[in-house]
Amino acid sequence: MSDPILTVTGLKKTFDLSQPFLTRLTQGGGRKYVHAVDGVDFTIPRGTTLSLVGESGCGKSTVAKLLMGLTQPSAGSIRFDGHELAGTRAGQPPAVRRRMQMIFQDPYASLNPRWRVARIIGEPMKSFGTHPDPVARRKEVDRLLEFVGLSAADGEKFPHEFSGGQRQRISIARAISTKPEFLVCDEPTSALDVSVQAQILNLMRELQRELGLTYLFISHDLAVVNYISDQIGVMYLGLLVELAPADRIFAAPQHPYTRLLLDTVPDITMAHRDMDRPAGEVPNPITPPTGCHFHPRCPLANDRCRSEAPAFRTRGDSHVRCHAVEEGRTDPMPLRKAG
Amino acid sequence: MTLLTVENLTVAFPGRHGTVNAIEDVSLSISPGEILGMVGESGAGKSMTGAAIIGLIEPPGRIAAGEIRLEGQRIDTLRPDEMCRIRGRRIGAIFQDPLTSLNPVLTVGEQLIETIQTHLKLPKDEARARAIDWLRRVGIPAPEARIDTYPHQYSGGMRQRVVIALALCAEPRLVIADEPTTALDVSVQAQIIALLRKLARETGVAVILVTHDMGVIAETADRVAVMYAGRIVEVGSVAEVLTAPRHPYTRGLMASIPRIGARPDVLPQIEGAMPRPHARPAGCAFAPRCPVRIDICSQTRPDLTGHATRSVACHLSKEVPA
Numbered sequence: 001m002s003d004p005i006l007t008v009t010g011l012k013k014t015f016d017l018s019q020p021f022l023t024r025l026t027q028g029g030g031r032k033y034v035h036a037v038d039g040v041d042f043t044i045p046r047g048t049t050l051s052l053v054g055e056s057g058c059g060k061s062t063v064a065k066l067l068m069g070l071t072q073p074s075a076g077s078i079r080f081d082g083h084e085l086a087g088t089r090a091g092q093p094p095a096v097r098r099r100m101q102m103i104f105q106d107p108y109a110s111l112n113p114r115w116r117v118a119r120i121i122g123e124p125m126k127s128f129g130t131h132p133d134p135v136a137r138r139k140e141v142d143r144l145l146e147f148v149g150l151s152a153a154d155g156e157k158f159p160h161e162f163s164g165g166q167r168q169r170i171s172i173a174r175a176i177s178t179k180p181e182f183l184v185c186d187e188p189t190s191a192l193d194v195s196v197q198a199q200i201l202n203l204m205r206e207l208q209r210e211l212g213l214t215y216l217f218i219s220h221d222l223a224v225v226n227y228i229s230d231q232i233g234v235m236y237l238g239l240l241v242e243l244a245p246a247d248r249i250f251a252a253p254q255h256p257y258t259r260l261l262l263d264t265v266p267d268i269t270m271a272h273r274d275m276d277r278p279a280g281e282v283p284n285p286i287t288p289p290t291g292c293h294f295h296p297r298c299p300l301a302n303d304r305c306r307s308e309a310p311a312f313r314t315r316g317d318s319h320v321r322c323h324a325v326e327e328g329r330t331d332p333m334p335l336r337k338a339g
Numbered sequence: 340m341t342l343l344t345v346e347n348l349t350v351a352f353p354g355r356h357g358t359v360n361a362i363e364d365v366s367l368s369i370s371p372g373e374i375l376g377m378v379g380e381s382g383a384g385k386s387m388t389g390a391a392i393i394g395l396i397e398p399p400g401r402i403a404a405g406e407i408r409l410e411g412q413r414i415d416t417l418r419p420d421e422m423c424r425i426r427g428r429r430i431g432a433i434f435q436d437p438l439t440s441l442n443p444v445l446t447v448g449e450q451l452i453e454t455i456q457t458h459l460k461l462p463k464d465e466a467r468a469r470a471i472d473w474l475r476r477v478g479i480p481a482p483e484a485r486i487d488t489y490p491h492q493y494s495g496g497m498r499q500r501v502v503i504a505l506a507l508c509a510e511p512r513l514v515i516a517d518e519p520t521t522a523l524d525v526s527v528q529a530q531i532i533a534l535l536r537k538l539a540r541e542t543g544v545a546v547i548l549v550t551h552d553m554g555v556i557a558e559t560a561d562r563v564a565v566m567y568a569g570r571i572v573e574v575g576s577v578a579e580v581l582t583a584p585r586h587p588y589t590r591g592l593m594a595s596i597p598r599i600g601a602r603p604d605v606l607p608q609i610e611g612a613m614p615r616p617h618a619r620p621a622g623c624a625f626a627p628r629c630p631v632r633i634d635i636c637s638q639t640r641p642d643l644t645g646h647a648t649r650s651v652a653c654h655l656s657k658e659v660p661a
Contacts, residue, residue, distance in 0.1 A: 266554025
């Protein structure tokens with residue numbers, strides 16, 4: 001765990017969903033908040049990949065936006081290579097922000113349809129001033145296009161002339177154009193078909209090896225995450241419930257929610273066919289359950305879980321937020337075959 | 340006994356550069372109580388096949404060749420008003436997004452009762468009792484109370500359960516489920532998959548499950564048809580196709596899916612992308628991406644050959660080890 005490039009401590013983001021003041025006054029009702037990210041801590045060593053997984057609404061994409069400065073944290077610290085970024089806006093300070101870039105989920109929405117590809121890829125170099133000369137910039141664009149598996153001639157085309165996988169290659173070329181060290185990848189393959197997903201995942205691994213990139217990878221797909229990650233963080237309702245090396249998460253999942261996720265991933269070996277399914281859905285984040293947020297769905301929940309929020313404790317090389325794990329109440333809970 | 344047979348179905352769209360076939364020469368059959376998975380990449384024609392069966396192809400698209408028979412009756416040549424009586428009553432549909440499939444200004448009960456009364460001609464109180472019964476069967480807790488609430492008061496998974504109840508409440512023989520779990524989280528997806536299997540077993544309804552997710556197919560379907568560039572390239576039982584795929588595309592696809600467990604350094608990948616419908620090559624549409632192609636592949640299109648339970652459209656299917 002030496003040489004962390006990014007250290008996040010106590011990161012929080014609260015959204016105010018209250019009605020306007022006068023409405024509250026006339027119709028009653030108090031203020032309402034959503035704790036989208038409710039105190040998250042992690043560290044990413046240089047050149048490695050940390051993945052955040054969880055179901056929709058767990059706060060994983062909000063973490064990505066907070067890191068990039070696209071939204072401001074309510075509390076906590078984001079230290080990137082010694083620079084404190086909490087409270088700074090997107091693109092500020094340029095010398096630091098140039099070194100972090102983002103790849104978005106939907107390659108159809110994240111590329112300007114009216115710009116030619118060369119302009120799309122060249123824009124970050126222009127705005128960060130790394131290649132102010134248009135001729136040199138265009139040469140660099142051509143090099144990047146070939147680097148991500150397209151051809152230099154593609155720079156003259158518009159995004160609609162490309163397939164989803166090729167567009168995601170364009171997004172990647174744009175993201176690496178300012179020679180960043182750190183990439184936030186928010187579900188970069190979930191809009192792609194599987195055969196194309198493999199191409200993009202392989203490209204990302206290759207880039208990491210060649211350019212020494214560090215990734216924060218966000219996904220809901222545990223199998224994808226298994227392939228790309230060094231560490232995996234599992235999020236539930238704004239909190240990390242388990243953070244561990246990737247092989248540990250899959251070999252010995254600790255938190256009951258991690259186990260639930262692993263048991264419910266549709267598996268092409270048909271391993272889970274005809275098993276009883278864990279019931280329940282993610283609760284409304286405006287009114288999360290008391291104590292441990294997961295207790296209504298947890299087979300190990302007891303009175304302590306219902307009243308007292310568990311702390312994020314270190315166990316060997318993993319961190320788990322669970323009373324049952326702490327107390328050693330985690331008997332294996334195999335799924336039963338349905339009758 | 341087969342419930343539905345589709346033979347040599349071709350759906351054509353007239354375009355600026357001539358007619359484009361969205362699907363070509365698709366043949367399949369399904370028996371009562373069976374779940375047939377249709378899997379393929381976007382644009383492979385899996386949703387179009389479902390739309391053709393239920394008679395919902397958007398003009399100017401049309402069925403250019405082939406026929407569709409439901410319980411022996413030809414349904415692709417019916418007039419729109421006749422097809423309207425079949426939809427809902429004999430063929431139900433479940434779509435991807437449960438929020439847009441439900442009417443937001445009607446209660447869940449009003450929507451169910453309307454569907455039941457349209458197709459089954461029951462008095463209102465019987466229709467209501469039946470609606471409550473269906474909500475219970477799809478796993479909605481306290482259905483007597485929930486029946487009078489609106490879709491926005493349901494969670495995503497519960498909404499999809501309501502959509503399933505709507506599709507099944509007129510007791511159709513066949514349900515087309517187009518990506519029914521794609522908009523849902525994994526833990527909810529698993530519940531919906533289990534529900535579909537349970538209902539198919541209990542009611543004998545046949546399900547055509549259209550999805551891009553092999554994992555969903557593996558856990559839900561009995562048989563699977565793999566589509567590529569508008570054609571079925573491989574059909575067989577789920578166990579056979581997934582563990583011993585014979586078409587090079589299916590093999591490439593299965594290998595490229597990341598799995599839990601093994602962590603290869605490089606994920607096997609299929610180079611290139613599926614050709615668009617107007618730019619399909621002569622011969623086998625997969626030939627340009629195929630690692631084992633031979634000369635004939637770029638000249639002649641291979642037919643789907645084999646026996647009733649297992650067929651493959653590949654010139655090499657005899658030579659390729661299973």
